[in-house]
Amino acid sequence: xxxxxxxxxxxxxxxxxxxxxxxxxxxxxxxxxxxxxxxxxxxxxxxxxxxxxxxxxxxxxxxxxxxxxxxxxxxxxxxxxxxxxxxxxxxxxxxxxxxxxxxxxxxxxxxxxxxxxxxxxxxxxxxxxxxxxxxxxxxxxxxxxxxxxxxxxxxxxxxxxxxxxxxxxxxxxxxxxxxxxxxxxxxxxxxxxxxxxxxxxxxxxxxxxxxxxxxxxxxxxxxxxxxxxxxxxxxxxxxxxxxxxxxxxxxxxxxxxxxxxxxxxxxxxxxxxxxxxxxxxxxxxxxxxxxxxxxxxxxxxxxxxxxxxxxxxxxxxxxxxxxxxxxxxxxxxxxxxxxxxxxxxxxxx
Numbered sequence: 001x002x003x004x005x006x007x008x009x010x011x012x013x014x015x016x017x018x019x020x021x022x023x024x025x026x027x028x029x030x031x032x033x034x035x036x037x038x039x040x041x042x043x044x045x046x047x048x049x050x051x052x053x054x055x056x057x058x059x060x061x062x063x064x065x066x067x068x069x070x071x072x073x074x075x076x077x078x079x080x081x082x083x084x085x086x087x088x089x090x091x092x093x094x095x096x097x098x099x100x101x102x103x104x105x106x107x108x109x110x111x112x113x114x115x116x117x118x119x120x121x122x123x124x125x126x127x128x129x130x131x132x133x134x135x136x137x138x139x140x141x142x143x144x145x146x147x148x149x150x151x152x153x154x155x156x157x158x159x160x161x162x163x164x165x166x167x168x169x170x171x172x173x174x175x176x177x178x179x180x181x182x183x184x185x186x187x188x189x190x191x192x193x194x195x196x197x198x199x200x201x202x203x204x205x206x207x208x209x210x211x212x213x214x215x216x217x218x219x220x221x222x223x224x225x226x227x228x229x230x231x232x233x234x235x236x237x238x239x240x241x242x243x244x245x246x247x248x249x250x251x252x253x254x255x256x257x258x259x260x261x262x263x264x265x266x267x268x269x270x271x272x273x274x275x276x277x278x279x280x281x282x283x284x285x286x287x288x289x290x291x292x293x294x295x296x297x298x299x300x301x302x303x304x305x306x307x308x309x310x311x312x313x314x315x316x317x318x319x320x321x322x323x324x325x326x327x328x329x330x331x332x333x334x335x336x337x338x339x340x341x342x343x344x345x346x347x348x349x
Contacts, residue, residue, distance in 0.1 A: 049083070052085060052312045055085060055311030056089060056113045056114075056311075057088050057112060057307045058089045058108075059088060059091065059115075059116045059117075061091070061118035062093055062095050062100070063094055063095045063120075066222060066250060067249075067250050067348055068250070070349075071297035071348030071349075072118060072297045072300040074348075075298055075301040076090065076116065080304050089107060089110065097120055097121050100125060101127075104117060104129075108135055114138050114139075114310050115132050115137055115139045116139075117129060118142040119144050122141075122147060126147040129141065130150060132151075133151060138154075140153065140303045140310070141155040141156075142155075142303045143156075144157070144194075149326075154324055154326055154328070156303055156329075157328075158295040159295075159331065160198045161197045162332040163201060163294075163332040164197065164199060164200060164202035164245075165202070165204060167198075167291075168202040168204070168205025169205045169208075170270055171183060171205075171206075172206060174243065174290075175209070178211060180211065180213075181242045181243075182238075182242055183206070183244065184216040184234050184238055184243075184244045185199065185214060185244070185245050185247075186220055186247065186251070186252075187219045188220060188221070188222050189220075189222060190219040198247050198272070202214075202245055215238060216241075218230040218233060222248050222251050223251055224250060224253045226254065227248075228254030228255065230255075231258040232258040235259065242267050243268050243270070246271050246272060248272050249272060252278060253277060256281070260287075268289075268290045270292065272293050274293075274346060275292070275347060275348055276344070276348060278335075279292065279340050279347045280347075283337060291334050291335060292334075292335050293333070293335075294332050294333045296330055296346055
């Protein structure tokens, strides 16, 4: 997987309050004398990427049975390789909460310096997060959040509500001149809180466009097969509509198949997550897919940077504080034909 881009217009991935992994260079918090230029403004000294104190980072996530989750693992591995003093202990990954708890406990017993945990189920793994923190091992909680803030030192993750909000805004702007516009929604798994948040953001955005009405919604399962089946049902039920928002680019592959099989070209489609296949289709501009709203797996690389800084008792470059933040929410940028070349390096397979 590619490195996270340095701060630039691509920094929109992380929003104004977030921190890009490329900028997560650390600041010294030791008792060593500060450089003259830093002493004058009371700011911490920003370190470079030179090796520091050795840090062993334990990484535990779900089974990589989805393109996005595989990209999470690849980003973590490639980022850890950047630092010669970082040792990454990565688990096999499991969607079974009991198995993942066991994997985290193994890392605790190995006495790793810092843990990065993307829980299969945040609520179910809260106790093991608390166990690690009580054992003196700080936890970077990646994306799916634990039920208690006491279970982690720092949370970093995507903005599901923001995904829906920005998808709705993009569609709204495309259709704002059309009277009686109709949209449909191809959601993810309805038993996941993230799906509810994405739908809520989408619905809230559409409230700003009184000419638009959502006429149908189907929940799929984040797979190509489910995307194709559920999209086919929507197409059969809705003879005319103007736009569809699909929550996930993996299931979007199947949705595009169903659309092609039906010979439909009378609407636009917005995807979700930022898969390379979606970005390629947007760039080619030869299908109904015109945009995708990012949920960047590069957050895993940022989590490694945060864990390294935490293990070395350092802060974040570009910030005045001597400690890493307590939480970082990434921004859900909208990728279109106009800016796709900038975001293509972050696309995942």
